[in-house]
Amino acid sequence: MEITTETIQFSTKGYTDIIDVTTEVQAIVNKHGFTEGNATIFAIGSTGAITVVEYEPGLVKTDLPEFFEKIAPYRSHYAHHNTWGDDNGAAHVRASLVGSSFAVPFKDGQLLLGTWQQIIFVDFDTGPRNRKVVVQVVGVK
Amino acid sequence: MEITTETIQFSTKGYTDIIDVTTEVQAIVNKHGFTEGNATIFAIGSTGAITVVEYEPGLVKTDLPEFFEKIAPYRSHYAHHNTWGDDNGAAHVRASLVGSSFAVPFKDGQLLLGTWQQIIFVDFDTGPRNRKVVVQVVGVK
Amino acid sequence: MEITTETIQFSTKGYTDIIDVTTEVQAIVNKHGFTEGNATIFAIGSTGAITVVEYEPGLVKTDLPEFFEKIAPYRSHYAHHNTWGDDNGAAHVRASLVGSSFAVPFKDGQLLLGTWQQIIFVDFDTGPRNRKVVVQVVGVK
Numbered sequence: 001m002e003i004t005t006e007t008i009q010f011s012t013k014g015y016t017d018i019i020d021v022t023t024e025v026q027a028i029v030n031k032h033g034f035t036e037g038n039a040t041i042f043a044i045g046s047t048g049a050i051t052v053v054e055y056e057p058g059l060v061k062t063d064l065p066e067f068f069e070k071i072a073p074y075r076s077h078y079a080h081h082n083t084w085g086d087d088n089g090a091a092h093v094r095a096s097l098v099g100s101s102f103a104v105p106f107k108d109g110q111l112l113l114g115t116w117q118q119i120i121f122v123d124f125d126t127g128p129r130n131r132k133v134v135v136q137v138v139g140v141k
Numbered sequence: 142m143e144i145t146t147e148t149i150q151f152s153t154k155g156y157t158d159i160i161d162v163t164t165e166v167q168a169i170v171n172k173h174g175f176t177e178g179n180a181t182i183f184a185i186g187s188t189g190a191i192t193v194v195e196y197e198p199g200l201v202k203t204d205l206p207e208f209f210e211k212i213a214p215y216r217s218h219y220a221h222h223n224t225w226g227d228d229n230g231a232a233h234v235r236a237s238l239v240g241s242s243f244a245v246p247f248k249d250g251q252l253l254l255g256t257w258q259q260i261i262f263v264d265f266d267t268g269p270r271n272r273k274v275v276v277q278v279v280g281v282k
Numbered sequence: 283m284e285i286t287t288e289t290i291q292f293s294t295k296g297y298t299d300i301i302d303v304t305t306e307v308q309a310i311v312n313k314h315g316f317t318e319g320n321a322t323i324f325a326i327g328s329t330g331a332i333t334v335v336e337y338e339p340g341l342v343k344t345d346l347p348e349f350f351e352k353i354a355p356y357r358s359h360y361a362h363h364n365t366w367g368d369d370n371g372a373a374h375v376r377a378s379l380v381g382s383s384f385a386v387p388f389k390d391g392q393l394l395l396g397t398w399q400q401i402i403f404v405d406f407d408t409g410p411r412n413r414k415v416v417v418q419v420v421g422v423k
Contacts, residue, residue, distance in 0.1 A: 003283065005318055037279075042385075044396045052236075052240070054187040056221065057224065059233050062219075063219045063230055071349075078344075078345045079340030079341070079343070089345055095335075096335045096346060096402075097349075099334070101385050105275050134394050136320060138283070140144060142283040177285055178285060179420070193377075197366075199365040200375070200378075203361035204360045204374070205378060238379070239378075240381065244385060246416050253324060255328060258326070258327055
């Protein structure tokens with residue numbers, strides 16, 4: 001069993017901006033020659049989350065943003081706004097709900113995802129950000 | 142440290158059908174003689190999820206289905222339906238929310254679950270399916 | 283690669299009581315001399331959950347409790363109450379939603395968390411409890 005820990009970086013627009021990171025995760029598994037194991041994808045920061053979705057525009061651009069807006073609206077008042085003068089209470093609530101850590105198993109060097117199942121980073125914050133996501137692979141080569 | 146990756150298969154009815162997979166996960170840990178480590182349970186596909194619950198009929202047949210129907214109703218309109226002519230937008234939203242990956246630690250060959258804490262697969266889709274769930278065990282023997 | 287499995291214990295008040303366990307997790311990683319790997323934090327029992335949040339009073343005392351009360355109110359009727367005469371149906375629904383397992387990677391002996399990102403145990407139950415949380419570390423020393 002071996003381990004490697006890398007970081008990927010990208011820019012996000014906020015407001016439930018959804019980024020497909022599947023290709024990057026698969027590439028890190030393959031670059032190091034892992035055959036069987038799992039990749040932990042971890043979003044650094046408390047307003048981003050990691051999960052999976054079928055990455056098509058209907059879900060990514062409309063359905064997921066509308067769902068989160070319904071259950072935790074950006075324009076509601078949050079006590080968090082009083083603490084720091086921030087405006088991103090909804091982002092924190094949503095990120096805690098979805099979670100910032102996600103593990104995907106692989107075998108024969110291939111992530112064991114369904115055909116229409118992509119790994120996504122969700123930026124819930126209220127403005128553009130530069131994001132860092134940890135991809136840690138544990139397995140055999 | 143060693144690793145094994147297996148797949149379990151079963152049929153589901155959809156509409157937040159909840160299947161207890163605890164016995165299968167425990168059996169895979171024991172079959173290979175692992176004593177200390179963790180099992181990652183991963184649902185292949187973007188309309189199923191993995192979590193834990195006290196597996197009793199009130200929660201499994203009524204409370205969880207009613208909760209998800211309240212926050213992401215099956216009969217609402219989803220942009221996903223326009224993309225493919227599908228009717229399962231609610232299933233995708235729910236699955237992204239709960240997540241398709243879950244890790245359970247074990248020691249002395251026993252999953253470290255509470256007495257009333259079972260590992261479940263939740264099928265959110267809108268019809269019967271044959272499902273594959275990956276059970277990957279990492280640990281010592 | 284080596285593994286260690288410990289349990290931390292603490293008292294909780296219930297009703298979405300949120301406990302920061304980051305210091306305990308970091309201490310377990312360091313006590314055993316791990317340098318690179320991940321810690322799986324697992325809540326034993328079906329009414330507690332693990333996630334991350336910026337641990338400040340606005341989010342912890344007000345925003346998260348109010349959010350969960352909105353989507354799964356304690357005083358609603360749950361079929362679970364009929365099964366056991368319990369009153370904690372909301373706690374079970376919330377815990378299944380958030381999830382009781384969470385993995386955090388570390389490198390150079392440091393958890394790869396953001397500055398304002400803490401690991402929390404959330405007690406959703408309806409009264410005081412003594413809680414056990416598993417911290418399992420897998421990595422190299």
